[in-house]
Every structure is written in structure tokens, then in C-alpha cells.
Amino acid sequence: ILNVEQSPQSLHVQEGDSTNFTCSFPSSNFYALHWYRWETAKSPEALFVMTLNGDEKKKGRISATLNTKEGYSYLYIKGSQPEDSATYLCAFMTTDSWGKLQFGAGTQVVVTP
Amino acid sequence: DAGVTQSPTHLIKTRGQQVTLRCSPKSGHDTVSWYQQALGQGPQFIFQYYEEEERQRGNFPDRFSGHQFPNYSSELNVNALLLGDSALYLCASSALGQGTYEQYFGPGTRLTVT
Numbered sequence: 696i697l698n699v700e701q702s703p704q705s706l707h708v709q710e711g712d713s714t715n716f717t718c719s720f721p722s723s724n725f726y727a728l729h730w731y732r733w734e735t736a737k738s739p740e741a742l743f744v745m746t747l748n749g750d751e752k753k754k755g756r757i758s759a760t761l762n763t764k765e766g767y768s769y770l771y772i773k774g775s776q777p778e779d780s781a782t783y784l785c786a787f788m789t790t791d792s793w794g795k796l797q798f799g800a801g802t803q804v805v806v807t808p
Numbered sequence: 809d810a811g812v813t814q815s816p817t818h819l820i821k822t823r824g825q826q827v828t829l830r831c832s833p834k835s836g837h838d839t840v841s842w843y844q845q846a847l848g849q850g851p852q853f854i855f856q857y858y859e860e861e862e863r864q865r866g867n868f869p870d871r872f873s874g875h876q877f878p879n880y881s882s883e884l885n886v887n888a889l890l891l892g893d894s895a896l897y898l899c900a901s902s903a904l905g906q907g908t909y910e911q912y913f914g915p916g917t918r919l920t921v922t
Contacts, residue, residue, distance in 0.1 A: 699850070727909060738812065739898070739913040784850060794841070794902070794909055795864050798850030 699787045701799035708775045708806050715771040716802040718785030722766035726793060729786040730759055730770055733801070739784060742770075775806045810835075812901050812914035820920045821889050829884040829917045833901030839863075840882035841911060842874060843898040851898055857882050858904050886919075894921045 700719045708714045720728065727746045731739040743752040748763040756773045772779055782803045786796035813832045821827050833840050839858045843851035853866035857876035871887045880901075886893055896918050900911040 701850075729911070731913075736915070738915045741910060741912065744910055786850075788909065792864065794839070794856055794904060795853045795866070796841070796843075796851070796900075796911060797853065798843075800848065800850045 699799040701802050705803040710808045713773045715769050718768045720766050720787040724789040725763045726790045727788040728768050731784040732781045734781045777806050780806045814899050814914040814917050818918045825889050826887045831899030832881045834912050837901035837903050838880050839902045839904035841900045842884045845896040889921045891921050
């Protein structure tokens, strides 16, 4: 993998269901993996910054895992609510380009009541 | 704390014109990065300013230039606008001087080139 890839591109979830989606990134020169939640007409909101292989982060009903050796991260939403509807972006940072975020195209999540 | 602010919110320009976008970083932050988000894509890194100098640059032509002021605020200038420059321009601030790399984003400026 040469770039950051996110799948699926979009997701429709029933309220109360749990869901997850993937961010894949190049495994060489890894420095950090960022997750953002971006609601329409608002600023992207930082969810997690992950740096260590095997790292797990949690914020309320949202959690993320990181595998730097194979180059992927999963984001999980437990018991989805309509307010979880947003585009979730992951961004990769390398050791030789520190401070520069390389973004995926995002996963758009729509939670219906 | 006002967070990261950007102005203007929306802008319409004609092909060939020049545009200046502005960004004020979050309080306590000394680094500003600019990103371009075209429709259907993730944000693309344009450049980053720290200590009033361009520290890193993405794959954008010289028509894209910037500046950082002593109060850490920043401007993005685009000359000779093309239709393809129509996009959302995001500014992000961070505290590079403190050794942290978390970036906080503003709401963006929507540029339309006609």
C-alpha cells in the first residue's frame, strides 16, 4: 500500500447497531495514525492519535485499534446513535515527514433511527 | 478558547485571479498547516509553517504560497486561479515547538473558481 485507504466508502447503520471500518496505510516509517470525525459544516474533530503497535483507544462508544506491522487500524462504534452520523477520516504520519498528515478519503457513516 | 478560525467562510473568484485565505491558530499553538480538500477526496497537504518559515511542502505548484506572522497566524495565497483550485481549504494548528503533533482544524474556506 502506497497511500492511505479507507473502506468502506460509506455505511448505513440502524440506530443501536454496532459497526466498524478500516484504515490501511503503508507500514514503513510509521510515526502516528490519527482518526478524525467530521460532521457537515463543522471542523474535523480529533478522536484519537495512536502511535504504538497494539494500541487501543476508547472515547465513549467509539474505540480504535492499531496494527503497525501490517498497516491497518479499525474504528468501532458501539450502539450507533444518529449523532454518530459523520465522515470518519484517518490520517497517517511518517517519521521522515513529521507533522504532515496523509489522509484517506474517509468513511461516511449514516445512522438512521 | 476560540479554537482555529478561518476567513472568509466562502469565496467566489474568476479564473486567473488571485486569492488570500487567512487562519488564526488555537491559543498556544505555533505551527500552521494548510490542506486542500477536493470533492470526494481526503484533505491533501499543501504546506506547513513554523517560526515564520515554510517547513514542509506537499505536491502543489508554486502558485500556492503562504506566510506566517509573528503572532502565528497564517495566510495562504493562490495566484492565477484555475477551475481545478475550487475546493475546501482547511487550516490546522499544532504546537510543534512543544514537541506535539496533534493537529486541530478550522472549519475551512470554500473557494469556488468560475
